[in-house]
């Protein structure tokens with residue numbers, strides 16, 4: 001007898017997850033493996049990729065490790081080529097590699113601003129252009145999940161580079177959904193504060209207290225909070241969802257990190 005839970009399964013599917021050596025990317029890759037997919041793991045640090053691959057294999061799924069810096073066009077092409085060589089099909093792409101710390105706006109250089117945009121927006125666009133024709137050719141269609149941020153949704157001091165880039169990623173997601181429907185669905189997640197290495201880098205007790213006070217759900221997020229949404233958006237359960245940015249952020253209505261005002 002069929003069950004609604006069958007629609008959350010990814011049996012026989014293949015997913016590429018960028019930035020999957022740790023954090024949200026690793027958690028998403030493991031969620032996809034739980035749901036029956038084989039996964040292509042990519043980031044720059046081989047040892048972390050091998051660690052994630054071990055966990056995928058322990059779940060009985062296949063894992064391919066392809067070290068790749070998403071900022072490098074040749075390495076991006078190599079990533080998609082190797083995925084197809086190994087598995088013969090591509091169903092899902094998660095554009096997760098990204099990030100950028102907040103910084104006083106007048107101290108952000110032109111090159112930093114552009115690099116932030118390239119890391120968070122251009123790389124997702126280029127990966128998508130490589131993946132979509134292959135998804136259609138090898139699997140008849142597919143799903144893309146872009147990992148955006150609450151910083152792309154709410155305005156705040158110090159987020160001129162990162163917030164603007166993630167906002168562009170969210171808008172790009174909506175535009176691409178129009179381009180590629182009905183064969184390839186494109187959705188995004190506006191991620192709140194999730195306890196990963198990216199966050200722990202500048203976390204302290206005071207900041208945590210400040211952040212929790214602005215978080216209606218009263219806790220910071222876990223990688224699995226995002227992975228669960230990334231699974232839904234990639235799976236047939238979301239077969240009628242495209243061009244959406246889902247907020248997974250503990251109920252935020254503002255950015256939790258308060259940067260000092262600009263001093264003139």
Ligand SMILES: NC(=O)c1ccc[n+]([C@@H]2O[C@H](COP(=O)([O-])OP(=O)(O)OC[C@H]3O[C@@H](n4cnc5c(N)ncnc54)[C@H](OP(=O)(O)O)[C@@H]3O)[C@@H](O)[C@H]2O)c1
Nearest residue numbers: 019021022023024043044045069070098099193194196198
């Ligand atoms: N954590 C949060 O609170 C939060 C909030 C909002 C949005 N997000 C977004 O969520 C995504 C993942 O963040 P995270 O918190 O999971 O970060 P993380 O724990 O630091 O993990 C980032 C992953 O991306 C990889 N990566 C970094 N630079 C890369 C590059 N140039 N090419 C390929 N891979 C690269 C890292 O491995 P290597 O360094 O080995 O390459 C690592 O595997 C980012 O897009 C971030 O903007 C996070």
